[in-house]
Amino acid sequence: xxxxxxxxxxxxxxxxxxxxxxxxxxxxxxxxxxxxxxxxxxxxxxxxxxxxxxxxxxxxxxxxxxxxxxxxxxxxxxxxxxxxxxxxxxxxxxxxxxxxxxxxxxxxxxxxxxxxxxxxxxxxxxxxxxxxxxxxxxxxxxxxxxxxxxxxxxxxxxxxxxxxxxxxxxxxxxxxxxxxxxxxxxxxxxxxxxx
Numbered sequence: 001x002x003x004x005x006x007x008x009x010x011x012x013x014x015x016x017x018x019x020x021x022x023x024x025x026x027x028x029x030x031x032x033x034x035x036x037x038x039x040x041x042x043x044x045x046x047x048x049x050x051x052x053x054x055x056x057x058x059x060x061x062x063x064x065x066x067x068x069x070x071x072x073x074x075x076x077x078x079x080x081x082x083x084x085x086x087x088x089x090x091x092x093x094x095x096x097x098x099x100x101x102x103x104x105x106x107x108x109x110x111x112x113x114x115x116x117x118x119x120x121x122x123x124x125x126x127x128x129x130x131x132x133x134x135x136x137x138x139x140x141x142x143x144x145x146x147x148x149x150x151x152x153x154x155x156x157x158x159x160x161x162x163x164x165x166x167x168x169x170x171x172x173x174x175x176x177x178x179x180x181x182x183x184x185x186x187x188x189x190x191x192x193x194x195x
Contacts, residue, residue: 064146075141077105085127138171
């Protein structure tokens with residue numbers, strides 16, 4: 001009696017149909033997950049932009065208090081999606097012509113770091129130009145001025161932006177697609193992330 005040994009050996013592997021079904025299921029799951037991954041990446045970029053703006057606002061307030069000088073945070077300066085801390089050269093009531101100059105955000109003309117720390121040769125407290133992550137823009141972002149007492153003021157007049165200031169506080173928003181994140185600053189200079 002001849003015994004067929006092939007019958008008792010286990011079958012190894014998968015058939016072609018088994019492989020095609022498994023690959024199809026994985027492709028469907030991957031296609032469903034891709035939009036969620038894109039949303040997570042966009043949300044992370046937006047959250048990073050919000051935190052970066054928060055840090056820069058806190059840095060400006062700290063500089064204003066420690067240097068006993070008015071410090072501005074200018075948004076979309078020099079171009080969209082960029083922002084910079086600049087030191088006021090004149091005073092809020094009598095601004096220097098350079099305070100309102102269009103090139104005030106130029107790192108070529110207004111260097112960072114300053115050439116010296118001599119109070120007679122201002123500005124000495126300008127910061128570097130900062131950049132929002134790719135695809136993130138500012139929604140609302142008025143130029144803010146932190147005074148040496150820690151309070152914050154925003155521009156209210158277009159003709160001479162520093163002839164009138166509002167100490168009521170404001171919000172800075174960053175936008176990516178339809179998502180918006182906000183950093184609020186009250187008149188006393190308290191800066192908060194809005195979740």
